[in-house]
Amino acid sequence: MSFFEKLLKLDARFIYLIMLIGIAIPLIKPIGLPLQVVDTTRQAFQEVEKLDPGAKVLMSFDYSPGGAAELDPISAAMLTHFLRKDAKIYAVTSVPEGTMFAEQNLKAYEAAGKAYGTDYVNLGYFAGGESAVAALSEDFRSVFKTDIEGTPVDQIPMMKDVHDMNDMDMVVSVNVGPGGAATAQVWVRQVAVVYTKVPVVLGVTAVMTPNIMPYLQSGQIKGLLGGLRPAAEYEILLDARGNAVAMMDAQSAAHITILGFIILGNIAYFVVKPKNKLKTN
Amino acid sequence: MLKNVLPLLVTFFIGAIMIIEFFFVAPWASDISGLIRSWTPIITAFTIIVGTCNLLMVHWRSVSRKVPGWFKSVLLLVAFAVTVVIGLTAGQKAPAYVFIFENILNATGATMFALTAFYIGSSGFRAFRAMNLHATILLLSGAVLMLGRVPIGEYVSSAMPNIAQWIMDVPNVAGQRGIMIAMGIGFVSQCLRILLGYNRRHLGAAE
Numbered sequence: 001m002s003f004f005e006k007l008l009k010l011d012a013r014f015i016y017l018i019m020l021i022g023i024a025i026p027l028i029k030p031i032g033l034p035l036q037v038v039d040t041t042r043q044a045f046q047e048v049e050k051l052d053p054g055a056k057v058l059m060s061f062d063y064s065p066g067g068a069a070e071l072d073p074i075s076a077a078m079l080t081h082f083l084r085k086d087a088k089i090y091a092v093t094s095v096p097e098g099t100m101f102a103e104q105n106l107k108a109y110e111a112a113g114k115a116y117g118t119d120y121v122n123l124g125y126f127a128g129g130e131s132a133v134a135a136l137s138e139d140f141r142s143v144f145k146t147d148i149e150g151t152p153v154d155q156i157p158m159m160k161d162v163h164d165m166n167d168m169d170m171v172v173s174v175n176v177g178p179g180g181a182a183t184a185q186v187w188v189r190q191v192a193v194v195y196t197k198v199p200v201v202l203g204v205t206a207v208m209t210p211n212i213m214p215y216l217q218s219g220q221i222k223g224l225l226g227g228l229r230p231a232a233e234y235e236i237l238l239d240a241r242g243n244a245v246a247m248m249d250a251q252s253a254a255h256i257t258i259l260g261f262i263i264l265g266n267i268a269y270f271v272v273k274p275k276n277k278l279k280t281n
Numbered sequence: 282m283l284k285n286v287l288p289l290l291v292t293f294f295i296g297a298i299m300i301i302e303f304f305f306v307a308p309w310a311s312d313i314s315g316l317i318r319s320w321t322p323i324i325t326a327f328t329i330i331v332g333t334c335n336l337l338m339v340h341w342r343s344v345s346r347k348v349p350g351w352f353k354s355v356l357l358l359v360a361f362a363v364t365v366v367i368g369l370t371a372g373q374k375a376p377a378y379v380f381i382f383e384n385i386l387n388a389t390g391a392t393m394f395a396l397t398a399f400y401i402g403s404s405g406f407r408a409f410r411a412m413n414l415h416a417t418i419l420l421l422s423g424a425v426l427m428l429g430r431v432p433i434g435e436y437v438s439s440a441m442p443n444i445a446q447w448i449m450d451v452p453n454v455a456g457q458r459g460i461m462i463a464m465g466i467g468f469v470s471q472c473l474r475i476l477l478g479y480n481r482r483h484l485g486a487a488e
Contacts, residue, residue, distance in 0.1 A: 012403045019402045033432035036442050065390025097390075099373060100382045127329060131321035142319040148373060206430065210453045214461065217454055229430050252433035254398050259424055261406035266420075269410050 026249035044223025055169035067176035073231035073244035074203035094182035124148035
C-alpha cells in the first residue's frame with residue numbers, strides 16, 4: 001500500500017487531534033493577526049451611530065448555548081455601542097435560555113451605573129415564535145405582563161411610553177436560527193417589513209449569513225453581523241478589542257487546517273485514482 | 282362530523298380573517314386577528330408543559346423498566362428536578378442557577394457546537410473532491426470564502442476579503458433569492474391547501 005493509499009485511509013482520530021492542536025495553539029498564545037473591516041459591518045455600526053441619546057432599542061437574545069460562541073460576542077459588542085450612545089435597552093428572547101444571555105450581557109449596563117427599569121429592562125422569554133413577534137409588535141402588553149423579576153410592566157418607568165413596535169428606535173435580534181424560536185426571517189417578516197420606520201439589525205451565525213444577505217441588499221434590514229468575524233470587526237470599530245478579536249486567530253487556524261486537509265485529501269485521491277483505474281482494467 | 286368538519290371550519294375561518302386583515306382595511310378583522318395572535322404565547326406555553334410531561338413520562342418509563350441506558354434517564358430526571366427546584370425557589374439570578382447555566386448547560390452546548398469543526402475537518406478530507414467541474418467550482422468558492430472570512434486570508438492576498446464578499450453578495454444572493462421566491466410560492470400553495478381542507482395532516486389524516 002502506497003503512502004497516498006494509507007493517507008486516504010487515515011484514522012479520523014488523527015484528523016481530530018491535528019485540528020485540536022491547530023486550534024489550541026493560537027488560543028493559548030494569540031498571534032494577533034490584523035483584521036480588515038468589511039462594508040457590511042461598517043453599515044451596521046453606522047446605523048447604531050445614527051441613534052440619538054436615550055433611543056429605545058428592543059434587543060432579542062434569540063440564541064441558546066450552542067450558538068453562544070459566535071453570537072455572544074456580537075451581543076457584547078453591540079451593547080457596548082448602545083451604552084456609549086446612551087440607548088435604553090428592552091431585552092427579550094424567543095429562546096428559553098436566552099434570558100440568561102440577556103442577564104449576563106446586561107451586566108455591562110449595570111457596571112456602567114445604569115439603573116434597571118429606567119435604562120434597561122429584561123422582559124424575558126416569550127413563547128409562540130412568529131405569531132408572538134407579531135403580537136408583541138402590535139401590543140407589548142399582550143405578550144409581556146411582567147419582567148423576569150415579576151414586576152408588572154406598568155410599574156417599570158421605561159415601559160410607560162412603550163406600547164407597540166412604532167415606539168422603538170431600533171430592533172436588534174441576535175439570532176441562532178431555526179429551532180422553535182423566532183428566526184431572523186421572522187423579525188424581517190413581522191417587524192422590518194411592517195414597521196418600516198424602525199431599523200432592524202440582525203446578528204446571525206456565519207452559516208446563516210448567506211440566507212439573510214438578500215434582506216440586507218434589498219434594504220429591508222439595515223445591518224447584518226454574520227458570525228465571529230463581524231463581531232471582531234465591530235470591536236475594532238469601537239476600539240474596544242475583546243473576546244471576538246482574540247478568537248479570530250483560532251478561527252484562522254481552524255480554517256487553514258480544514259483547507260489543508262481538503263487539499264491533502266484531493267492530492268491523495270488524484271494520485272490513487274489512476275492506479276485504481278489501471279487495476280480495474 | 283364534529284371531529285372532521287369543525288376543525289376544518291375553524292381553520293378556514295381563522296385563516297380567512299388573517300388574510301382579510303393583511304390585504305384590506307378592516308378594523309373588525311384587525312381586532313379579531315390581534316386577539317387570536319395574543320393567544321399564541323399562551324397556547325405555546327401549554328405545548329411546552331405537554332412536551333415536558335411527555336419527556337418525563339418517557340424517561341420515567343425507561344427507568345422503571347430498566348431499559349438499556351436507563352441510568353442516562355436517571356441523570357436527566359435528577360438534572361431536571363434540580364434545575365426546576367432551584368429556578369422556582371431561588372430564581373434565575375440565584376448563584377446555584379447561574380452556576381448550572383454557565384458550567385453545565387453553556388459548556389455542554391458550546392462543546393456540541395464546537396464538535397462540528399472536527400467533523401467538517403474529517404469530512405472535508407474524505408469527501409470534498411474536485412471530481413467534476415461543479416464540484417471544483419464549489420470547492421474553490423468554499424476555499425475562497427473560508428480564507429476570506431478569517432484574518433489569515435489577508436496574508437494570502439489583500440483582495441481575499443473582497444472576493445469572499447463578492448461571492449456572498451452576488452452569486453450567493455442570486456441563488457438565495459431564487460430559493461426564497463420558490464419557497465414563498467410553495468408556502469402560499471401549501472397554506473391554501475390547508476385552509477381549503479385539501480391537506481388534513483394536521484388533523485391526523487394519513488394524507
